[in-house]
Amino acid sequence: MQMIESGNVAAAIGVKLSKAKVIAAYPITPQTPLTEKLSEFIESGEMEAEYVPVESEHSALAICIAATSAGARSFTATSANGLLYMHEQIQWAAGARLPLVMCVVNRGVGAPWTVWNDHQDSISQRDTGWIQIHANDHQQIIDTVIKSFALAEEMMIPVMVCYDGYLLSHTYMPFDVPESSLVDAFLPPFNPPYSLDPSRPANLNTVTLPDVRPDVRGDMALAYMEIRYLLHKDMLDAIPALSKIDERYQSVFGRGGNPLIEPYLCEDADYIAVSLGSLSYHLRDVVDDLRNEGIKAGVLSVHLYRPFPAQAVAEALCGCKGVVVFEKALSYGYQGTLSSDIKSALYNSTRDRRERPFVLNYILGLGGREIATRDLYDALRFSCTADDPCNEETRWIGLKL
Amino acid sequence: MQVKTTILTLPEEELVHPGNRACSGCTLGIAYRIGLKALGKNTILVVPPSCLTVLQGLYPIAATKLPSLNVTFASTAAAATGVLAALKTLGKEGINVVGWAGDGGTSDIGLQSLSGACERGDNFLFICYDNEGYMNTGVQRSGTTPQGALTANTPIKGKLQPRKDVAAILAAHNIEYVASTSAAYPLDLYDKIKKALTFKGVKYIHIQIPCPPGWGFEPRCAIKVGKLAVETGLSELYEIEKGQLRHTGASRKLMEKRKLLPVSEYFRSQRRFALLSKQDIEEIQENITRRWEGYFDLFDDIESSE
Numbered sequence: 001m002q003m004i005e006s007g008n009v010a011a012a013i014g015v016k017l018s019k020a021k022v023i024a025a026y027p028i029t030p031q032t033p034l035t036e037k038l039s040e041f042i043e044s045g046e047m048e049a050e051y052v053p054v055e056s057e058h059s060a061l062a063i064c065i066a067a068t069s070a071g072a073r074s075f076t077a078t079s080a081n082g083l084l085y086m087h088e089q090i091q092w093a094a095g096a097r098l099p100l101v102m103c104v105v106n107r108g109v110g111a112p113w114t115v116w117n118d119h120q121d122s123i124s125q126r127d128t129g130w131i132q133i134h135a136n137d138h139q140q141i142i143d144t145v146i147k148s149f150a151l152a153e154e155m156m157i158p159v160m161v162c163y164d165g166y167l168l169s170h171t172y173m174p175f176d177v178p179e180s181s182l183v184d185a186f187l188p189p190f191n192p193p194y195s196l197d198p199s200r201p202a203n204l205n206t207v208t209l210p211d212v213r214p215d216v217r218g219d220m221a222l223a224y225m226e227i228r229y230l231l232h233k234d235m236l237d238a239i240p241a242l243s244k245i246d247e248r249y250q251s252v253f254g255r256g257g258n259p260l261i262e263p264y265l266c267e268d269a270d271y272i273a274v275s276l277g278s279l280s281y282h283l284r285d286v287v288d289d290l291r292n293e294g295i296k297a298g299v300l301s302v303h304l305y306r307p308f309p310a311q312a313v314a315e316a317l318c319g320c321k322g323v324v325v326f327e328k329a330l331s332y333g334y335q336g337t338l339s340s341d342i343k344s345a346l347y348n349s350t351r352d353r354r355e356r357p358f359v360l361n362y363i364l365g366l367g368g369r370e371i372a373t374r375d376l377y378d379a380l381r382f383s384c385t386a387d388d389p390c391n392e393e394t395r396w397i398g399l400k401l
Numbered sequence: 402m403q404v405k406t407t408i409l410t411l412p413e414e415e416l417v418h419p420g421n422r423a424c425s426g427c428t429l430g431i432a433y434r435i436g437l438k439a440l441g442k443n444t445i446l447v448v449p450p451s452c453l454t455v456l457q458g459l460y461p462i463a464a465t466k467l468p469s470l471n472v473t474f475a476s477t478a479a480a481a482t483g484v485l486a487a488l489k490t491l492g493k494e495g496i497n498v499v500g501w502a503g504d505g506g507t508s509d510i511g512l513q514s515l516s517g518a519c520e521r522g523d524n525f526l527f528i529c530y531d532n533e534g535y536m537n538t539g540v541q542r543s544g545t546t547p548q549g550a551l552t553a554n555t556p557i558k559g560k561l562q563p564r565k566d567v568a569a570i571l572a573a574h575n576i577e578y579v580a581s582t583s584a585a586y587p588l589d590l591y592d593k594i595k596k597a598l599t600f601k602g603v604k605y606i607h608i609q610i611p612c613p614p615g616w617g618f619e620p621r622c623a624i625k626v627g628k629l630a631v632e633t634g635l636s637e638l639y640e641i642e643k644g645q646l647r648h649t650g651a652s653r654k655l656m657e658k659r660k661l662l663p664v665s666e667y668f669r670s671q672r673r674f675a676l677l678s679k680q681d682i683e684e685i686q687e688n689i690t691r692r693w694e695g696y697f698d699l700f701d702d703i704e705s706s707e
Contacts, residue, residue, distance in 0.1 A: 054482075055517030062483060067487035074483075203457055203463035203468075206469075207459045
């Protein structure tokens with residue numbers, strides 16, 4: 001069924017179709033319309049689930065953690081400072097290997113306050129052991145929510161579905177709503193290997209010791225380091241797992257095909273712009289203009305940010321002359337995090353230094369600063385044509401100091 | 402009136418394995434063992450970091466026979482809500498969900514989520530075992546540490562502020578059942594847990610837990626110290642049932658006898674109160690005497706009207 005609705009409603013419908021059983025959320029702009037919609041679905045009886053209107057984001061994730069531990073598919077959503085307030089619980093959910101799904105409606109973080117879009121919130125949670133997927137439009141939001149439950153439950157790793165606040169959350173676009181019965185077949189009910197049960201008692205997330213230790217039967221049990229290694233290993237395995245889930249989704253619903261990265265005119269490109277989220281679609285207009293001028297440019301959208309699909313990224317970028325990374329977040333005191341990740345991927349994949357493209361990094365759009373197509377065009381054109389585009393310095397677009 | 406449990410009518414089945422990691426003389430061990438008997442097997446526990454985390458065992462060995470979910474420090478009550486929500490959607494109702502936190506995890510870092518759950522009316526029992534400080538991290542002051550007590554971070558002057566009355570804060574949420582008890586009176590605890598489980602919404606039980614290393618007394622004196630707290634009138638065994646306050650057990654007996662032990666006996670039993678001067682103790686005694694005179698009069702009124 002085709003629908004014209006906001007990105008937040010697309011996410012809410014995705015959650016409803018995924019038959020999440022426990023929703024806990026705290027209001028924060030620009031996430032609110034998503035969780036309001038879910039409360040409406042549940043209060044009206046359209047969706048059978050428990051909606052818990054919590055007193056904080058920390059508790060929202062606590063409820064999802066506990067509900068998933070007790071065997072119920074759970075969902076929450078937040079933005080910016082709400083996400084940061086969850087930080088401890090975010091790490092806990094990953095360490096406890098709970099297959100939650102959370103939408104992060106990307107917004108800049110305070111101080112100073114901003115309610116507008118950038119990516120600093122989810123980027124700041126990069127190293128928590130969650131899978132992070134960026135959706136670039138409304139269709140991808142609804143599809144990614146459904147696929148994320150499948151991925152989370154296969155890998156027993158939580159997933160953040162990230163999409164741009166306002167640019168996607170509050171704008172209206174047409175999208176197809178998958179058939180409920182087909183979603184049911186694609187995503188069977190949550191059936192974890194263990195859930196809290198008085199007839200099968202277990203002490204979950206207890207204190208571990210620095211070294212391995214035998215249990216009461218004499219079998220060696222894992223220690224903290226082994227448990228954490230397995231999280232890392234399974235994160236890496238989530239890359240092929242997502243590709244397979246996407247193939248399966250495509251065979252049922254006819255959409256997908258680029259779950260890790262999405263190249264646009266990259267095949268023969270000399271210069272490739274790279275970005276996360278809706279900005280990567282914005283950059284397509286600029287690339288089209290440059291192509292018209294005879295500059296062979298392309299855009300690479302990174303959908304899966306963690307685990308980082310380093311091999312796919314390196315293969316897409318190797319052989320071009322320059323990579324230009326446009327980012328709405330940064331590691332203060334160094335550079336954009338995506339830029340660092342891309343350099344790392346290229347360094348390991350290309351032994352011959354001469355084969356490595358230069359990597360130029362632009363920071364833009366922080367706190368919702370308008371991203372003008374003209375500015376993107378100027379920056380990318382400069383990067384493609386300058387004699388020495390300077391691959392060390394991080395450049396800021398649109399600063400008015 | 403509810404039948405009082407005696408040592409002979411207490412269930413025989415043990416839900417705590419013999420041997421655990423509690424300190425010697427720890428009265429949490431008593432409250433936990435008797436408490437689990439009252440809760441029964443059909444129970445899921447939610448536990449934040451605290452002495453209980455350690456008592457329950459280090460991976461992969463557990464001292465409890467009940468399923469237990471260890472959660473972050475601030476989130477005990479919210480996690481209990483999460484377990485309940487899951488059980489409800491899975492059609493598994495009738496399982497007791499119990500948050501069991503220390504005084505820090507209840508009165509300080511855990512208060513916000515507990516207050517939220519009370520306001521939402523989530524149907525679980527919250528037990529605060531109050532050893533009056535951050536004992537698991539080495540005896541630092543908490544919101545419930547009594548005034549004057551020496552702790553690891555009030556090492557010279559003692560705690561300057563009076564303790565927080567958590568049970569009163571919970572009672573102000575108008576929940577159906579709030580009770581205060583002590584590990585020195587395990588049968589009082591048992592009966593209160595049993596009764597609490599008959600009410601809807603959040604139920605709250607506050608247990609005073611004498612702590613030998615934290616309070617500074619010999620492990621063999623733990624029960625004696627716990628009883629002194631009650632018999633001097635400093636701590637009270639009571640329940641607030643749908644707004645009605647009623648003293649129970651040893652505290653009720655004090656009213657019948659109209660007589661308290663001197664508070665100096667309690668303060669002199671523990672090294673943490675070494676700084677309290679004779680004058681400090683006299684002042685506290687005056688306050689306690691005044692408070693209990695009020696109780697005695699109220700009790701007489703109730704008795705004569707019954």
